[in-house]
Amino acid sequence: MTIAVENPLRAGSRLENMPQPATLVIFGATGDLMKRKLVPALYNLSIDGYLPPNSQIVGFARREWSDEYFRSEMCEGVQEHSRRPFDPAVWEGFAPRLHYLRSEFDNAEGYDQLRTMLDRFDKENGTGGSRLFYLSTPPSYYPVIVERLGEAGLSGRNIAKESGYTRIIIEKPFGHDLESARALNDHLHQVFAEEQIYRIDHYLGKETVQNILVLRFANGIFEPIWNRHYIDHVQITNAESIGIEGRGRFYEESGALRDMVQSHILQLLNLVAMEPPVAFDATPVRDEKVKLLRSIRPIRGNLVPEQVVRGQYGGGVAAGKDVTPYHEEENVSSESTTETYVAMKLFIDNFRWQGVPFYLRTGKALTKRVTEIAIQFKQPPLSIFGSEASRDMEPNVLALRIQPDEGISLKMQVKAPGTGIHIRPVKMEFRYGGSFGIEPPEAYERLLLDCMLGDSTLFTRSDEVETAWSLVTDILQAWSKMPPPNFPNYEAGSWGPRDADRLLYRDNREWRWP
């Protein structure tokens, strides 16, 4: 934060950065995200003392709810979804800070009422003009909300720093292709400055995702071998065992490429492949991420069928549960060509990664729920132990498990006990749950706190969003020109379409079974 440098009392001090009191306005507060994630996160921040006293929370939405009903719904959300057990005494102090404002998102009067409310909190509660707007609505409402905030004089764009801050958090998706992402950014920039905008991808709030950078840049042993000379290839897997579970309307408009690859998967790729930033601060980290995205070789035209595989699940059993075929889900066309699975091979054209393939896959209704990054190292140039002894020899694999059972494992070769030489692979495993009893904060806790503190390191910048969309849009355009795929092409509960296996077989490699 800028103030950390300017304030002589902060220089060199190890202080607990505490946010200043503020009012959080959550648009779309009657939705699922508020109840499942946001209000439990705010409740836990409050318990930890990170939500300053007298900070206020305003739910802004269209339903005819009262303050009281809003509080009772949020209470239910905390009881069901908070990582800490519900404490009635804590809730008693927290609930009066929740307020509800009913309005259509395009109704200017609602924003006038909001302004009056915010001014009142500034006077009565000492929120000091600091406001955080959170857009938790369907993306189609983003432009109008932003516009109305600007018209109501709530953008805080040219307000002096000592009069508090105004920031806006936007949930993904940030557009549905490159053009719409640019249009959304243009729209936002007409009202808010880029440094006021916090595009949230909750994956970056996960401890294990942040740990990728720590593992790479805080351990001297990895960086020297983290390159084309020692790494054979990298696999990134993000698998869900459940199907779309009733979200047909949303999924028909997005699909796995837009929903997962453009955001989460490219974020993981970025953290595992980016160059070291000069500091763990917003600008250097985001600069390096954009640099990496720009180094990814675009997949266009005829290369798409060679390097990208799409799939859609049919019926089956995944993780012990019957799964309805995708095209039989509610609000899904029986002839839908929406992909629920994507696998692809990418190359990064820079000095570090030239020639190293990155295999990415993500899908619904797969064998199990798992997210991991596996770095497979090259084999030794020669086995001195003879072919019989080396029969079971496998390459070293460093696997970073993001979820579940967060941890790191390293596969290495050892001599099996016995009189002769027989080499067997073993796994050295570190599990977060086993080494740290502490329960990490939920991703939304970390990200909300960072935003209140003005630290945008874990949020996505406009050029990063647009570069990611540019890569994905090339593939979407190629798909639109190809004949319709023969869907469904994988059984629920499997590891995806056969073509995805062939993608690696062609390179004499195979997918891991994570």
Next chain:
Amino acid sequence: MQVNEGTYEGLTWEGKYVEIADIERELDRLWCEALAVAEEHQMPVRSSVLNLVVHTSSDADAEQLYETVGRLSSRHPLRAIILSVEPHHQEPSLHTTMRVRCSEDPNTGSKVCCEQVLVEANGEPAKHLRGVVLPLLIPDLPRYLWWMGEPEYDSATFESLITAADKFILDSNSFRPSPATLREALHMSKVSGRVCAVNDVNWIRLWRWLEAVAQLFDDSALHLHLAGIERVRVEYAARPGREASPAQAALLAGWLFSRLGPKPSASVELVPVEAPRVFQGGVVSFEMQTRRASETATFEVSADKEGEASAAVARVRVNGEARSERPVMVAPRTDAEAFDIALEDCQRDISYEEALEIAAQILERETAQ
């Protein structure tokens, strides 16, 4: 993580000598027992990220110590060696008890277990603890020494333990520190030519106050007032009839001046006041008066003495007129949280060391008056 404690206890020795190899062997046996009784899906994981040596006097309650250390170990899996010592006891004895303590994650049922070794030493053995402690430390893991109560810097026990420590933890609120005691803590960072980090949980409890005072100057227009500090007054809680440690108040003032450079003419007052909701020795209010040319200003952070101890108000007045007033959070970390933070890393906290140096000077000046 919820802690469902499972204790596997079954080993005590009494006598003058303890075979270290026996301790390790018995620890392994305890682990085997723990594994044998575990459900298949709840196999305990033997894990340690640090060694913690706790020194306490022999009158401390062993069960309470187990409990305190156990709470820490649920967040920082560790091997704890708890030393309960009485070097002047007539009857020499050395008594060792071991426990394996498991914390269970209620979501997954997985158990993380760690070891606690209690060494009760009386008489002569208490003077030779180095030989017991050092072989029990797990190699390649950081070594923390937590000295409960006032450190006995001149004792042979202290000398032998500090030379093996990567970090020395004390609580300056648990005794009334003299300036010399505080200064001595600083010297620990240069023990035997090694770097040993020093940390004071009383300093960690103070962090939110430091943040509240720092926030007063996030407005850069007010920075110039820092050059004209005339008076600083820090109030700290003291129960009637009980002497409270002024250490936290001194550390707050010490931190302020360590950030800004010395202000020889500024007066510093550390004032005990009644504040029933604030812990004994805890800071209750901070007030600073400044004069710069014709401008005077007052900067204040003041807790509610009677009400909620976590709530405070930060006020700035320039030339008698209110410039800002807003609520701030000063709730101190609980003891458990403060110790958790102290165990997070072995790094020196330079801002603490600098604050401590000036805090000692302030206390020296107070004593002289």
